[in-house]
Amino acid sequence: MRTQQTLVMFAIFVGITLIVTYWASGQSTTRRGFYAADRRIGGIQNGWAIAGEYFSAASFLGITGLVAFYGFDGFMYSVGWLVAYLTVLFLVAEPLRNTGKYTVADLVSFRLRGRGVRAIAALSTLAITLFFLIAQMVGVSALVNLLLPRLGDISAIVVVGLLMLTYVLFGGMLATTWVQIITAALLLSASVGLSLLVVAHFHFSLGSFLGSAAAVPMNGHATNLLQPGLLFHGALGAWNLVSLGLALVLGTAGLPHILMRFFTVPSAQAARTSVAWAMVLIGAFYLTTSFMGLGAATIVGKERIGPRMYAGQAISYIARHPEEENRLDQQLTRNNYIVPKPDSNLAAPLLAGALGGTLATAFVAAVAFATILAVVSGLTLTASSAFAHDIWFSLIRNGRGDESEHLFVARAMAFGVGALAIVLSIALRGFNVAFLVGLAFAIAASANVPVILLALSWRRFSRTGAMMGMLSGLGSSIALIAASPVFMGSRAIFPLENPGIISIPIGLAGAILGTLLLRDRESEAMFDQLQVRANTGLGAEI
Amino acid sequence: MRHVKTSRWEALAAEPEFRALVRARRRFVTPATIFFIAYYLALPFSVGFLPQLMSRPVLGPLTLAYCFALSQFAMTWALLAVYLWRARRIDLQAARIRKRETRELLEG
Numbered sequence: 001m002r003t004q005q006t007l008v009m010f011a012i013f014v015g016i017t018l019i020v021t022y023w024a025s026g027q028s029t030t031r032r033g034f035y036a037a038d039r040r041i042g043g044i045q046n047g048w049a050i051a052g053e054y055f056s057a058a059s060f061l062g063i064t065g066l067v068a069f070y071g072f073d074g075f076m077y078s079v080g081w082l083v084a085y086l087t088v089l090f091l092v093a094e095p096l097r098n099t100g101k102y103t104v105a106d107l108v109s110f111r112l113r114g115r116g117v118r119a120i121a122a123l124s125t126l127a128i129t130l131f132f133l134i135a136q137m138v139g140v141s142a143l144v145n146l147l148l149p150r151l152g153d154i155s156a157i158v159v160v161g162l163l164m165l166t167y168v169l170f171g172g173m174l175a176t177t178w179v180q181i182i183t184a185a186l187l188l189s190a191s192v193g194l195s196l197l198v199v200a201h202f203h204f205s206l207g208s209f210l211g212s213a214a215a216v217p218m219n220g221h222a223t224n225l226l227q228p229g230l231l232f233h234g235a236l237g238a239w240n241l242v243s244l245g246l247a248l249v250l251g252t253a254g255l256p257h258i259l260m261r262f263f264t265v266p267s268a269q270a271a272r273t274s275v276a277w278a279m280v281l282i283g284a285f286y287l288t289t290s291f292m293g294l295g296a297a298t299i300v301g302k303e304r305i306g307p308r309m310y311a312g313q314a315i316s317y318i319a320r321h322p323e324e325e326n327r328l329d330q331q332l333t334r335n336n337y338i339v340p341k342p343d344s345n346l347a348a349p350l351l352a353g354a355l356g357g358t359l360a361t362a363f364v365a366a367v368a369f370a371t372i373l374a375v376v377s378g379l380t381l382t383a384s385s386a387f388a389h390d391i392w393f394s395l396i397r398n399g400r401g402d403e404s405e406h407l408f409v410a411r412a413m414a415f416g417v418g419a420l421a422i423v424l425s426i427a428l429r430g431f432n433v434a435f436l437v438g439l440a441f442a443i444a445a446s447a448n449v450p451v452i453l454l455a456l457s458w459r460r461f462s463r464t465g466a467m468m469g470m471l472s473g474l475g476s477s478i479a480l481i482a483a484s485p486v487f488m489g490s491r492a493i494f495p496l497e498n499p500g501i502i503s504i505p506i507g508l509a510g511a512i513l514g515t516l517l518l519r520d521r522e523s524e525a526m527f528d529q530l531q532v533r534a535n536t537g538l539g540a541e542i
Numbered sequence: 543m544r545h546v547k548t549s550r551w552e553a554l555a556a557e558p559e560f561r562a563l564v565r566a567r568r569r570f571v572t573p574a575t576i577f578f579i580a581y582y583l584a585l586p587f588s589v590g591f592l593p594q595l596m597s598r599p600v601l602g603p604l605t606l607a608y609c610f611a612l613s614q615f616a617m618t619w620a621l622l623a624v625y626l627w628r629a630r631r632i633d634l635q636a637a638r639i640r641k642r643e644t645r646e647l648l649e650g
Contacts, residue, residue, distance in 0.1 A: 229597070
């Protein structure tokens with residue numbers, strides 16, 4: 001019954017977004033239309049779209065579940081996702097809009113001209129977007145196993161992949177933008193609605209709500225969920241959080257799929273307005289994770305949140321390797337973690353069920369799937385722009401070729417990226433790939449952000465510096481993840497789960513060292529022009 | 543606009559009016575960035591290294607840690623508001639330069 005209701009609601013969402021795609025298809029007949037919606041998206045609309053691009057099912061179901069089980073320690077995750085936007089607002093959004101065309105590589109190679117810089121910038125964009133894309137698509141399989149266990153996960157991945165390709169191929173950036181706006185609105189109404197129901201359940205008394213969150217019965221004794229230390233312990237826990245926090249707060253300003261959204265607005269002022277709106281929406285959403293999570297713990301009860309343990313993709317991993325379950329349990333217990341038997345990802349749907357009935361559960365499930373669709377569409381478009389605009393048009397064709405060739409290549413690349421994502425996600429669906437998101441943030445923070453900031457502010461910054469910076473940030477992030485507990489378990493060489501705290505300084509040092517090594521007068525001469533353009537908007541792309 | 547000579551960009555970059563614009567931006571952005579990163583990192587550090595202090599209930603049952611985490615939202619929105627207010631003035635400076643340059647270009 002619930003499966004049917006979810007499918008009907010998801011079908012309504014798909015129907016509406018397909019109508020939007022049909023309407024948008026007439027308007028993506030040029031490159032500027034396909035990648036940047038002709039730069040006619042308004043600031044407020046773009047703010048909603050940024051939120052839709054940023055909200056993921058992992059935030060909605062995952063963080064809510066973490067708060068339900070670990071209280072404050074789960075909520076710690078929510079904080080960084082909002083604070084990160086200050087970096088975007090202060091340092092990146094406006095200069096990027098003033099100096100770029102379609103991709104992050106445009107900004108970097110504006111003054112650091114040359115094939116090497118653009119090629120490496122495109123490589124880092126591709127690494128980030130593909131890692132994100134695979135994590136999201138594999139998440140579809142986990143979500144289907146969790147919420148709609150009667151459906152096959154392979155067919156779900158294929159359906160999501162085909163819908164995403166339909167939006168991107170036919171509707172380009174305009175359709176993707178509206179899919180994201182609609183999703184952001186749905187997700188916010190679901191989370192704010194649930195939070196209001198939680199507060200209403202406690203007769204609108206915050207005191208009694210917090211009071212019961214401070215004494216949640218669990219295994220016979222009361223746990224205080226408002227207290228820190230239920231998930232992270234001691235010095236290692238603190239350094240883990242600091243490293244993850246740094247990658248999050250700096251990395252968001254280097255995420256190509258977020259940055260690409262700033263090319264869709266007409267001016268730097270509109271870019272600023274859109275970050276402001278995004279920050280209000282994103283903050284509101286992450287605040288609700290507290291209400292939903294603590295609400296699920298107090299109203300539903302931890303014991304009743306479902307049959308399985310572990311967050312995210314581990315569900316399908318264990319479904320395929322049941323013999324591993326005990327080993328994982330023991331490993332976590334050894335490291336002093338609480339190992340809850342029930343699955344925390346079910347917290348939000350079950351809370352919805354307890355407060356609003358099966359229809360509410362179905363709505364929450366449908367919104368979770370819509371969220372994945374909105375995110376993967378933006379990622380596919382971004383990856384295709386790096387392939388088509390940076391690699392094909394700028395490097396292989398040396399800037400030649402007419403509009404129809406560009407559009408054809410852009411669509412062909414989007415199709416290739418989508419097909420690759422579908423195949424890889426089906427192949428990887430039994431594995432725990434949640435670490436890919438952390439890796440993508442670490443690469444963005446270590447490879448992209450130092451180079452973007454130095455290009456904008458340091459006259460002497462050179463091409464060698466940019467290339468060394470990006471390669472050392474990219475390489476050290478991947479190497480440290482490979483040596484971390486995520487891959488090597490208890491034999492890990494590097495103790496932290498996120499490499500940010502080491503890889504960000506390495507990326508920065510690489511960029512500075514490369515610059516001091518080899519003087520680059522040509523790039524120095526372009527600094528004045530870049531600075532004037534970035535600050536005044538003179539000569540900005542329209 | 544694409545055909546502005548390089549020498550013109552350099553002259554523009556050296557103008558006192560433009561330098562003032564860059565300074566006005568940096569005067570806000572640099573300290574604000576240092577402040578919010580420090581304020582944000584203080585949360586995991588304090589929770590990780592001072593767990594007893596941070597577990598103390600201060601607002602009813604709400605612990606110091608939870609209040610600190612919630613204050614991060616307030617801090618972020620407050621900095622956003624200050625930046626939006628500041629940026630309006632910086633916009634005016636930039637618009638003056640932009641208007642003048644565009645006029646000069648049209649007149650040859």
